Each structure stands twice: as C-alpha cells, then as structure tokens.
Amino acid sequence: MGTWTTLRQGVVLQEEGKPSNSVFLIVHGGADVTSRGVPIRALREGQFVGDMGLSSGIHLRQPVMGVAHVQTNQQTTVLVWRRQLLSAAMADRPPLRRAFTAALTADVVRKAQDRRSATGLGAEDHARLVDELLRARYASILRAILSASGEVSAEDKDQLRSYRRLYSIGDAAHQQVLGDLGWTEADFDFGRRRTARRPAPP
Numbered sequence: 001m002g003t004w005t006t007l008r009q010g011v012v013l014q015e016e017g018k019p020s021n022s023v024f025l026i027v028h029g030g031a032d033v034t035s036r037g038v039p040i041r042a043l044r045e046g047q048f049v050g051d052m053g054l055s056s057g058i059h060l061r062q063p064v065m066g067v068a069h070v071q072t073n074q075q076t077t078v079l080v081w082r083r084q085l086l087s088a089a090m091a092d093r094p095p096l097r098r099a100f101t102a103a104l105t106a107d108v109v110r111k112a113q114d115r116r117s118a119t120g121l122g123a124e125d126h127a128r129l130v131d132e133l134l135r136a137r138y139a140s141i142l143r144a145i146l147s148a149s150g151e152v153s154a155e156d157k158d159q160l161r162s163y164r165r166l167y168s169i170g171d172a173a174h175q176q177v178l179g180d181l182g183w184t185e186a187d188f189d190f191g192r193r194r195t196a197r198r199p200a201p202p
Helices: 083-092 094-113 123-149 154-167 171-180 185-190
Strands: 003-007 012-014 022-028 031-035 038-043 069-072 076-082
Touching (some): 022 083, 076 083, 083 094, 123 154, 123 171, 171 185
Antiparallel strands (some): 003 076, 012 069, 022 076, 031 069
C-alpha cells in the first residue's frame, strides 16, 4: 500500500497553498517546515507530513490544500501513501487504523511540545505563527469536507470536534473559518448550507 523511496536533499514534500494528495512518514533523514518563508520546525525520523486530521479519525480522500512548505534537508527515506488509498485501508482495517492513529497521535504530541523556532524568532512570535498555521490547517480540512458533498455529517462533526480539542481550535476560530467558507454556525449545525452567503476570497 505504501511506497518506500529515498529522496535527495531539497525535494519538496508539500507546497504551501497547493493541493496535497500524499501522506509521508520520515523513516530516515529529515525535513524543514516553513510558512511564508519563515522556518517553523525541523521534522525528524518517525514524523509525518500531510496527515491532515488522520489523528482525529478524519479520512479525507480528496487533495487538501497544503498550509506549509515542507522540504527535505538531507538525503531522506520516506514511506509515502496516496491519501485515498490510505483512508480506504484505515476504514476497512481496524487494527491498521488503531496502529496508525497511535503513531500519528504520538507525532502530534511531539510537535506540540516542540515550540522552538529554527531561526531567531522569539518564543511568543513563533508560538503565534504556529497557532496561525494550525488554524490554516483546520480551515483546509474543513474546506475539503464541506466541498466534497456540500454537507457535514454527525460523524464529521464529532471528528472535527476531536481535532479542535487536540489542537486548541476555539469557537471563535471555528466560526471565522465557517464564515470564510460562506457557512454559518446554523448551517453547520443543520448539516448543510441553507443560506446563500458567498465564501470570502482566498
């Protein structure tokens, strides 16, 4: 299902603002994460790229907009999956889903604990940038869910709530994202958009 590959230094795993349709596990080597040209963190062995909500049970089978630029910083071996195939396999095989979710959750904890910047950014500025990145990531996930069918199921809502708890996405940020996508909180609670609001331009 997954493919092993060794990449040279400087290979882009995810582009900021571009659709991402793959999930990577760094097996050996590392990668740098930047947002708007500002270094965020360095990823190491055992960390994921492009997981986009899988730790909360969100199985997106369509491409998701990348919210950061991720590029190998040395020769790196990765295990890569197509998002659709991985989501289908996790849905069909509970033991795989449990094992994968445990690995993703451990990675989430590592990333949450690592608040150090790779540059001279102060701790407060770096933390703010990371929070902005997490909100952008939530917006990308929510956009993918809502655009897939124009509806949000009870299961989707439960998974999104789990994601919000995990990443401390508050009600105000959630409502802002909905508004940017042309949805209201009432639409979200109902499960589909009943109003004719236009989404904010990207």
